[in-house]
Amino acid sequence: MTKSGIVVKSVGGVFTVESDGRKYVCFAPKKLRYNDLDIVVGDRVAFNILERGKGVIAEVLPRRNKLTRPEIANVDVCFIVLASEPQPDLYLCDKVLVNCFQEKILPVIVVNKIDLSCNAAQTVTENYSEIADIVRVSALNGDVNELKPYLADGKIACFAGQSAVGKTSLLNALLPDTHAETGGISAKSGRGVHTTRHSSLHRAEGCYLADTCGFSLCELDNIRSDELRLYWDDFVTVAHGCKYPSCTHTAEPDCAVKAAVQSGKINASRYARYTEEYNELKEYEKRRY
Numbered sequence: 312m313t314k315s316g317i318v319v320k321s322v323g324g325v326f327t328v329e330s331d332g333r334k335y336v337c338f339a340p341k342k343l344r345y346n347d348l349d350i351v352v353g354d355r356v357a358f359n360i361l362e363r364g365k366g367v368i369a370e371v372l373p374r375r376n377k378l379t380r381p382e383i384a385n386v387d388v389c390f391i392v393l394a395s396e397p398q399p400d401l402y403l404c405d406k407v408l409v410n411c412f413q414e415k416i417l418p419v420i421v422v423n424k425i426d427l428s429c430n431a432a433q434t435v436t437e438n439y440s441e442i443a444d445i446v447r448v449s450a451l452n453g454d455v456n457e458l459k460p461y462l463a464d465g466k467i468a469c470f471a472g473q474s475a476v477g478k479t480s481l482l483n484a485l486l487p488d489t490h491a492e493t494g495g496i497s498a499k500s501g502r503g504v505h506t507t508r509h510s511s512l513h514r515a516e517g518c519y520l521a522d523t524c525g526f527s528l529c530e531l532d533n534i535r536s537d538e539l540r541l542y543w544d545d546f547v548t549v550a551h552g553c554k555y556p557s558c559t560h561t562a563e564p565d566c567a568v569k570a571a572v573q574s575g576k577i578n579a580s581r582y583a584r585y586t587e588e589y590n591e592l593k594e595y596e597k598r599r600y
């Protein structure tokens with residue numbers, strides 16, 4: 312019998328596929344690897360039931376989109392989680408935002424641990440208020456209701472962010488029946504200890520919520536330096552005032568984005584990180600060609 316379902320977990324070539332509220336342990340023949348990439352959590356698949364609770368994946372249905380950091384497919388909403396500790400990495404946040412806009416995923420910036428301090432919330436507002444919704448939550452206090460409006464029927468929402476910002480804690484707070492393991496911050500490095508090792512999807516009423524692994528590196532691949540401007544969303548609306556339609560907002564004269572930085576309309580550190588990223592991509596292209 313063939314059924315369709317969604318991959319809710321993938322560990323070492325064993326896929327947990329959920330279909331009609333039941334979970335099946337499935338494996339996949341090698342030839343099925345989708346575009347030379349492994350089947351990932353969030354993929355919709357057709358599978359044949361072998362025996363009770365077991366199956367073999369027969370087909371991966373076309374993906375709507377895919378993120379690499381975190382690795383998950385068919386995402387509607389990406390909760391980019393930041394907190395006052397560990398120290399927010401805005402370079403990382405910028406890149407996840409670029410990936411969201413490339414893949415047509417709605418980004419929502421989530422400032423967790425507001426019970427500790429408001430410093431992160433302040434920085435986040437200064438940098439990102441023109442780009443995405445920003446919500447403030449505390450998984451510790453169970454103060455997570457602001458996330459609920461984004462969890463509409465049939466949607467897949469995922470958490471993304473550094474280790475120890477509280478992604479799993481937020482999942483546990485939203486879904487009290489889930490008791491996923493949470494970790495701490497290393498006193499030595501000030502960084503998270505990478506408690507969550509695999510992405511997993513969890514049912515939240517009509518939608519799915521994905522817990523994911525924390526990460527501290529995110530490369531922008533599949534993007535050229537002169538395209539970066541298209542995914543730096545707060546620049547896009549301002550850029551129609553630039554003299555050149557293909558202005559990269561770096562060396563060109565009469566640039567509306569640079570003017571907006573001067574007048575304070577665009578955050579100066581966000582612009583500085585843009586030029587750094589632009590130069591990095593440019594360097595990379597020089598080395599390659």
Ligand SMILES: Nc1nc2c(ncn2[C@@H]2O[C@H](COP(=O)(O)OP(=O)(O)OP(=O)(O)O)[C@@H](O)[C@H]2O)c(=O)[nH]1
Pocket residue numbers: 423424425426427448449450451452473474475476477478479480481492493494495496503504505506507508523524525526
């Ligand atoms: N004060 C405070 N601490 C929190 C809050 N949310 C999470 N924490 C703590 O932060 C630490 C990390 O939480 P996790 O939920 O494991 O973080 P994570 O983002 O899932 O981390 P990885 O799985 O390593 O990527 C734990 O010690 C949590 O108790 C919060 O709202 N307030």
Ligand SMILES: [Mg+2]
Pocket residue numbers: 478479480492493506507522523525
């Ligand atoms: Mg976790």
Ligand SMILES: [Zn+2]
Pocket residue numbers: 550553554558559560561563565566567568569
């Ligand atoms: Zn410009």
